[in-house]
Structure formats: C-alpha cells, structure tokens
Amino acid sequence: MMLAAIYVTVMGIIFAKTMCHNLLMIPGPVEFTDTVLAAAGGQPMSHMDKSFAGQFGEAIELLRQVALTKTGQPFILAGSGSLGWDIFAANFIESGEHVLVINTGYFGDRFVDTFEAYNITVTQVHTTLPGTPPSLLDVESAIKAASVPFKAVTITHVDTSTGVLMDVKKVAALVRTLLPSALIVVDGVCSFGAESLFFDDWDVDFVLTASQKALGVPPGLCVVIASQRALSVLDARSTSVPSYYANLKKWLPIMRAYEAKTPAYFATPPVQLVQALQVSLLEILRGSDMAGRFAHHVEVSNYVKDKVESWGLKLVTTSREAEAHTLTAVYLPTGVTLPDLLPKVLKQGVMIGGGLHVNIAPKYFRIGHMHISSLNTSLGHIDTTLSAIQAALLETGYDVQKQMAEPEWVPRGKSSATGHDEL
Ligand SMILES: Cc1ncc(COP(=O)(O)O)c(C=O)c1O
Known part of the structure; x- marks a missing residue:
C-alpha cells in the first residue's frame, strides 16, 4: 500500500514535470519545488x-x-x-x-x-x-x-x-x-x-x-x-x-x-x-535567513536588469532605487510587438509575461524572477530565460549582439548561503 502510494506520487511528479511544462517565468504563478508539488498533490x-x-x-x-x-x-x-x-x-x-x-x-x-x-x-x-x-x-x-x-x-x-x-x-x-x-x-x-x-x-x-x-x-x-x-x-x-x-x-x-x-x-x-x-x-x-533571501533576490534582479540593458533595451522603471527585485519590465525594441516576441520565447519552452499597465501594455514584456528561479542558480532558470529572449529577439530581427556589453556576474553555486538543493 505504502509502496503503491510512493509509486503514484513519483509518477505524478514525473508526469507533471515532463508533460506540457514550459518554464514559468511570468511574475507569478512561479516555479515551485518537487516537495511542494508532492504536498499539493497529496x-x-x-x-x-x-x-x-x-x-x-x-x-x-x-x-x-x-x-x-x-x-x-x-x-x-x-x-x-x-x-x-x-x-x-x-x-x-x-x-x-x-x-x-x-x-x-x-x-x-x-x-x-x-x-x-x-x-x-x-x-x-x-x-x-x-x-x-x-x-x-x-x-x-x-x-x-x-x-x-x-x-x-x-x-x-x-x-x-x-x-x-x-x-x-x-x-x-x-x-x-x-x-x-x-x-x-x-x-x-x-x-x-x-x-x-x-x-x-x-x-x-x-x-x-x-x-x-x-x-x-x-x-x-x-x-x-x-x-x-x-x-x-x-x-x-x-x-x-x-x-x-x-x-x-x-x-x-x-x-x-x-x-x-x-x-x-x-x-x-x-x-x-x-x-x-x-x-x-x-x-x-x-535556506538563508530572510535578510539573505531578500539580498539574493536583489542580486539576481540586478543581473537580469543589467543583461537586458546591455542588449540596448529600456526598463519600464525609471530609477534603480524604485525597481522591484521580483520582476523586470522591459520595453520592446522599436518594430517588435508582443505577439511577435512572446510566441518565439515560448517556442523555446519559456513563458514570460506581456505588459499590463493600461497606458503602455502593448509596449513591454515582463520577466518574473522570484523564489527557486532566482535562488537556486543550479536550476539555470534565469540564464535559460535570458537566452530564450535573446534568441527570440534575434529572430524578430533585433540584433542583440550588436548592443552587447556583458555584465559581470558570478553565479552562486549549489553550496551558496541557502545551503540546500531546492532553494
Ligand atoms: C500586487 C498585486 N496585488 C494583487 C494581486 C491580485 O492577486 P490574485 O491574482 O492572486 O487575486 C496581484 C496579482 O498578480 C498583484 O500582483
């Protein structure tokens, strides 16, 4: 009975993880851990x-x-x-x-x-x-x-x-x-x-x-x-x-x-x-204490923002002091539209969000980066997402390479301050 229950849970996780799962990098809902997935399907x-x-x-x-x-x-x-x-x-x-x-x-x-x-x-x-x-x-x-x-x-x-x-x-x-x-x-x-x-x-x-x-x-x-x-x-x-x-x-x-x-x-x-x-x-x-968790989100957010700016793109936020560390909102390059960009990103298995603010909604996209996607660098969610966006932009005709001046970033490994695998 016990073995059967474990089998069903494990199969459920494998099924949920492999079928129809695009990496979810919108500003919520977000990716969660396998243990949370198992508890949610208990x-x-x-x-x-x-x-x-x-x-x-x-x-x-x-x-x-x-x-x-x-x-x-x-x-x-x-x-x-x-x-x-x-x-x-x-x-x-x-x-x-x-x-x-x-x-x-x-x-x-x-x-x-x-x-x-x-x-x-x-x-x-x-x-x-x-x-x-x-x-x-x-x-x-x-x-x-x-x-x-x-x-x-x-x-x-x-x-x-x-x-x-x-x-x-x-x-x-x-x-x-x-x-x-x-x-x-x-x-x-x-x-x-x-x-x-x-x-x-x-x-x-x-x-x-x-x-x-x-x-x-x-x-x-x-x-x-x-x-x-x-x-x-x-x-x-x-x-x-x-x-x-x-x-x-x-x-x-x-x-x-x-x-x-x-x-x-x-x-x-x-x-x-x-x-x-x-x-x-x-x-x-x-994981780390709450102050450490907040600091990790700042670090990853800065990395994402530096990276998209290095592509010549403009952030919706107008100052670094007033920008969130859970998401990045980015104006589209001239001539590129959301219906053009988002499906190209999705084709690579990554879902990001469109604009939402009523005055500017069609002009920008949003990348969520919180919880495990931000904290567990070994998952590679951030770089996978940035690569997918970069490739999609290139596909639209926007030449990211031309603008590039790579920001320096030393990724935290698995043995970072969080101290465990999932977070
Ligand atoms: C800042 C903020 N407040 C409220 C809400 C509403 O939350 P929900 O969609 O879970 O009802 C959202 C949803 O994204 C939000 O981002």
Whole structure:
C-alpha cells in the first residue's frame, strides 16, 4: 500500500514535470519545488484530522517568521490575493470612512475599486508616468491636505504591472509620524517572501499576499497578517462586518485553534494547498535567513536588469532605487510587438509575461524572477530565460549582439548561503 502510494506520487511528479511544462517565468504563478508539488498533490485528508491541524498551525507560526513579526496574526484562507483587498476593506474600514491609496499601477486601481465596492471614500496619490513611484512629499501633501484623517494608508509594495518598488519602510515611518493611529497596509502579493519587509520593525498593520508568487506554492491561498493594532480596530467597529466568508471575526478563533494544533471549522480549507504552504515555508526558512533571501533576490534582479540593458533595451522603471527585485519590465525594441516576441520565447519552452499597465501594455514584456528561479542558480532558470529572449529577439530581427556589453556576474553555486538543493 505504502509502496503503491510512493509509486503514484513519483509518477505524478514525473508526469507533471515532463508533460506540457514550459518554464514559468511570468511574475507569478512561479516555479515551485518537487516537495511542494508532492504536498499539493497529496492523499485525501480530513481538514479535521489532528495531524492536519498540526501542519496548519505550523504554517501559521512559520508565516510569522517570514514576515519577521512576533505579534502579527496570520490568516490563511482559500482564495487569491484579491481576497486580501476584500478582507481589509470589509474588516477594518467602515462605510463612509476615508483611506489613502498610494497607487503605482494596475493593482492600486483594483484596491481602489474594492474600497469603492464597500462605500469607502478613497483619495489617491499617483504619478502620471508609469514606472515611477509617487514621492514621499506627494504622500505627505495628501495626508496634510485631507479634511478628514485617513483611517488607513495602502501601499502596493511591488506593482506587478510595471515593476515599481515602493519604499515601505520610509512611507510607513512618514505615515506613523503624521497619522499615528492610521493602519498601514501593504499589498505584498508580488513581494512577500522576496522583498525586504520587517513587519514589526517597520510597524505595519496589515500585509496581504497570495500563495503563487514568492511563497512558492500553487495559486489558491490568500494569506494576510494583521497587527494587534489592526485587530483592536476590528474589535472596536461600530457596524457589523459587511461580509460573511471574509469576516475575520469568524476566522480568528479558527486560526487560534489551528495554532494550538486543534482542528476547527468555519469553512473547509484547501487541505493540500495548506500542506504545500507548510512545506514551502519550511524550505524557505531552512535556506538563508530572510535578510539573505531578500539580498539574493536583489542580486539576481540586478543581473537580469543589467543583461537586458546591455542588449540596448529600456526598463519600464525609471530609477534603480524604485525597481522591484521580483520582476523586470522591459520595453520592446522599436518594430517588435508582443505577439511577435512572446510566441518565439515560448517556442523555446519559456513563458514570460506581456505588459499590463493600461497606458503602455502593448509596449513591454515582463520577466518574473522570484523564489527557486532566482535562488537556486543550479536550476539555470534565469540564464535559460535570458537566452530564450535573446534568441527570440534575434529572430524578430533585433540584433542583440550588436548592443552587447556583458555584465559581470558570478553565479552562486549549489553550496551558496541557502545551503540546500531546492532553494
Ligand atoms: C500586487 C498585486 N496585488 C494583487 C494581486 C491580485 O492577486 P490574485 O491574482 O492572486 O487575486 C496581484 C496579482 O498578480 C498583484 O500582483
């Protein structure tokens, strides 16, 4: 029986790895490890099984370590990153209250839409130039100009549509000085687990993310972490939470029970995805410490950006200080279109993304580089991707060689600071 189960799992992995698998180098979902794949395809198990409660509880504890918080309360729910917007709007802001959205692109627009669906008044700070973040001065002016103090300020840590990185540390410090009791919210869908984020030290209140990016798990989980300040705001609401499934008052006792390794039920969790998350978090934390993981992402991101610039291409981000380390957004050379380039890259077994920002979408492509694709150089994902893009560009008639001035890069071997094979 046991042998049969192992056989089925191994065959499943081989099948999944070999059939129809293009190297996935979009900015999420991303490639994940074989152990995560095995956990995600695991045997049926009851969500009320005591051993599952143990795994769920461990995932909660490990999330605190990844977020670098001692007191933040993680919640793991079936859903995607977008559910995190609903959770924040429904639980922490009441109808008619005001929030400030620092909007760096496509996903900031969607956070605004979510607030509006709950009748919440939104002020926005954004720049008109895609690829450029608003300045601290813009944020300060918006806060000072507001007739009613904002209940919350939201920051998209990495805008996946353009690759803009916001300096969460500096924005959070500014907001805390000007609005000491405001909730500081980080959309970390394209950053959490890869970009520097120190939940307690930076005094943020709410981080939302999803399983399919730097956490290295298939899509299907929404993960949020709320500070104790945020939980007291939830407690002090004068109106009821305008959501059933997304009501954290229903989920808090469930998360606490799981953390105490006791099964509990409000709605059925996606058992195998939670198991996959627990496995992935263990792998992440078994590698370098979080600061080391953040630094690896910076190193690989710089390599990718140097390389595409050496081909004479222009990045969408307009300054190195404000560029994400989880993806690179690159303008197409004149005369080359997305329908021309992307299939040529795909033909070589690599999938990269097209543009997403409404003003410039047809003009650029995006390369995701997070989690194992960034950290485990022995997999060769980065160089395979760059070679595929280079060859595809040549095929379109754009002469990469002519522009080349190779950046110097010493790849980290298998025995790098991560210390194990997969990460
Ligand atoms: C920054 C950001 N926020 C929110 C989302 C929405 O997440 P999901 O597609 O998992 O609902 C995404 C998706 O890519 C994102 O990149």
